[in-house]
Amino acid sequence: MKRGQRWKLFLLALLVGGIVSVSAYATTTIYWGYNNLTQSNPPLGTCSGNGPGVACSGFNNWDRSQIQIAGGTGAIVSFGFQNCAGCVLYGASGKPLGTYTLIRNEYNSVHGGVINPYNRTMCGYGGDGSASYVQCRAIWF
């Protein structure tokens, strides 16, 4: 099998599995969930350079960080972008049920260019409740 064909099959598998979706403009990757985000879930080691209760995508030129809070006991979720493993997350926090989306370029326009073009997206347990049932997504526009 030729190399190009292997990549096409791999992408097809991801699309069929629902991990990646492609629209006219953007590619969305689900990197965690639906699952309960708690102080200890995901476990230590899930996101390199960070403790438990934090999930992240791989590094890429991600344009958007998105999280859907679908249930739970009202825990706050911190989500956004991280410039390096173990670095501070720049983003926002959410609590009400719904979908939150941050757009890197425009966020930088407001906050002074704090997020690098090459980054990883992240979602983490932020307290005030034992769990939040979420799906965390990285989007490349």
Added chain:
Amino acid sequence: MPLMFSVGRSGSEGVRTVTRLKFSVLAVALVAATASAVAAIASSNRQQGPRFATVSNTGTVVRGELASIDEETLSSGGGSAPLRILGQRDNLVFYTAAGRSGGVCRALGPLDGHIASLFCPASGSSGFPSDAQPVLDMSGIAWDPSSRSTQVLDLSGFAADGIARVGVIAKDGSLHSTAVVSNLYHTDLPAFTATALVAFDESGAEVYRRPYSG
């Protein structure tokens, strides 16, 4: 009813007059007491109803075609065009849009007219605005995943009618707050570790608190 004394009338007529007077005074007193009780009950009922369930500022439609990047943001985020602009605070513009699952999506963005941050509520959710959620905070934060401590970069968001101020309490106990104008609030903040988001009504009473600690 004016006081009446039958001077010069016979004894029995005088007694009837005084009796009618006593009943009149009693009737007036009863009516006054009843009216007072009804008013008190009505006032109590008003106080028990939701206080922070509305947002009066509905904005105006943003004219012209939406940029494709914002169309995609809305679409992937659960909203649909058109955008409505609610106002501007410093370098931040506030928007709403219809949620595809119902409800109202809320967004912020810089002065170039694009969306930086979007929230669309889940179908049937009773979040903002409500007494339990009188504030939809969309502040930018820097969050340390090791300590789970939060620095609020800018205090920004939407507040229900009746919310007069929104603030952040620092680790040293100090309050950094800003006024709510037309249901919108925004201010830049100095660097400090935040412990709670708070909101105050028009009397200055704290009506909402959400911790930042994890």
